[in-house]
Amino acid sequence: MPVTCTNDCNRRAKLKRPKTAEKLCLECFYQAFEDEIHRTIVNNKLFQPGESVAVGASGGKDSTVLAYVLKLLNERHNYGINLVLLSVDEGITGYRDDSLETVKRNQQQYQLPLKIVSYEELYGWTMDAIVQKIGMKNNCTFCGVFRRQALDRGAMLVKADKIVTGHNADDVAETVLMNVLRGDIARLRRCTAIMTGTEGALPRCKPFKYTYEKEIVMYAYFKKLDYFSTECVYSPNAYRGYARAYLKDLESIRPSSIVDIIHSGERMSIKKEVKMPEQGTCSKCGYISSQSICKACVMLESLNRGLPKLAIGKTHKAKVVTICSNAFQRIIYRFKIFHELERDEIKFV
Ligand SMILES: Nc1ncnc2c1ncn2[C@@H]1O[C@H](COP(=O)(O)OP(=O)(O)OP(=O)(O)O)[C@@H](O)[C@H]1O
Numbered sequence: 185m186p187v188t189c190t191n192d193c194n195r196r197a198k199l200k201r202p203k204t205a206e207k208l209c210l211e212c213f214y215q216a217f218e219d220e221i222h223r224t225i226v227n228n229k230l231f232q233p234g235e236s237v238a239v240g241a242s243g244g245k246d247s248t249v250l251a252y253v254l255k256l257l258n259e260r261h262n263y264g265i266n267l268v269l270l271s272v273d274e275g276i277t278g279y280r281d282d283s284l285e286t287v288k289r290n291q292q293q294y295q296l297p298l299k300i301v302s303y304e305e306l307y308g309w310t311m312d313a314i315v316q317k318i319g320m321k322n323n324c325t326f327c328g329v330f331r332r333q334a335l336d337r338g339a340m341l342v343k344a345d346k347i348v349t350g351h352n353a354d355d356v357a358e359t360v361l362m363n364v365l366r367g368d369i370a371r372l373r374r375c376t377a378i379m380t381g382t383e384g385a386l387p388r389c390k391p392f393k394y395t396y397e398k399e400i401v402m403y404a405y406f407k408k409l410d411y412f413s414t415e416c417v418y419s420p421n422a423y424r425g426y427a428r429a430y431l432k433d434l435e436s437i438r439p440s441s442i443v444d445i446i447h448s449g450e451r452m453s454i455k456k457e458v459k460m461p462e463q464g465t466c467s468k469c470g471y472i473s474s475q476s477i478c479k480a481c482v483m484l485e486s487l488n489r490g491l492p493k494l495a496i497g498k499t500h501k502a503k504v505v506t507i508c509s510n511a512f513q514r515i516i517y518r519f520k521i522f523h524e525l526e527r528d529e530i531k532f533v
Pocket residue numbers: 239240241242243244245246247248270271272273274331348349350351355
């Protein structure tokens with residue numbers, strides 16, 4: 185017998201909501217999904233009218249749904265924000281080049297401006313070249329550090345007031361688990377924040393903090409959104425993979441586990457006597473950093489000196505490398521190029 189929608193709308197249920205187990209028709213699912221994100225945005229005051237918001241657009245399901253839903257909610261609820269798609273081209277052949285094609289199509293479909301920045305122009309290195317130097321192990325560390333900074337640099341180029349990313353509830357819960365397992369108190373405190381970077385850096389927020397990955401996939405599927413679904417060719421990402429597998433097991437037994445872990449992370453308090461890193465700025469590039477030299481500069485220098493492994497692991501080892509070198513000149517040069525780019529009129533693809 186056909187099941188009717190739990191919302192008493194008399195339509196046939198088409199799916200079971202992963203988060204609540206409600207049996208819903210498509211219309212009620214879309215409404216519930218969009219309303220939840222709207223409530224997250226409003227309750228956490230994520231946007232102010234007139235703001236320019238850069239959507240970190242990788243072409244994957246999360247950021248594609250994010251761009252689509254933000255455009256829709258902005259029009260439906262008059263947030264008054266200006267959305268810009270911002271993509272980082274890490275230089276990964278067979279992965280990012282294809283996904284950027286998806287972002288370019290999204291730009292046409294959603295009629296939003298698009299800015300692409302690349303590791304090559306910012307750092308003089310593509311991920312393909314980095315992997316050739318350091319191999320498959322630890323390359324995600326380089327990529328993550330460079331991407332974080334590249335997104336900020338790109339957002340500054342388009343004069344954005346903040347950045348939004350497609351990190352979803354599963355991502356946040358995995359990160360809580362990983363930080364507990366590593367005893368990383370500083371990151372544990374930061375990772376559940378819906379908005380970070382309010383002290384000095386460009387604010388960065390996660391409107392999908394409470395949105396389940398399974399629901400994002402369902403939404404993209406039923407709405408027939410155009411997204412790219414291949415995994416990065418360089419990211420076995422072992423540690424997160426275990427946290428993810430564990431979380432999926434928990435979710436299958438108790439779907440609320442994901443949001444429960446996020447709430448646990450939010451409620452954990454840190455003893456006053458625990459010393460937390462202090463935010464300052466990098467003495468080389470001026471980017472926000474809790475060390476005198478930011479991680480991106482340390483990594484870049486180690487790459488340029490042909491000693492990339494020194495940038496992985498303990499910071500003091502890496503610092504020794506950065507002190508003595510004419511590679512500093514190369515960094516200055518890179519950032520000079522960057523500032524020249526910055527002065528240029530921004531051209532949207
Ligand atoms: N190359 C990139 N350019 C711009 N934004 C990016 C890029 N890579 C990641 N992001 C942003 O960071 C978020 C989380 O990235 P992650 O690598 O975890 O991918 P993901 O969970 O597969 O997300 P997606 O499905 O959007 O690719 C993305 O949703 C996106 O907003």
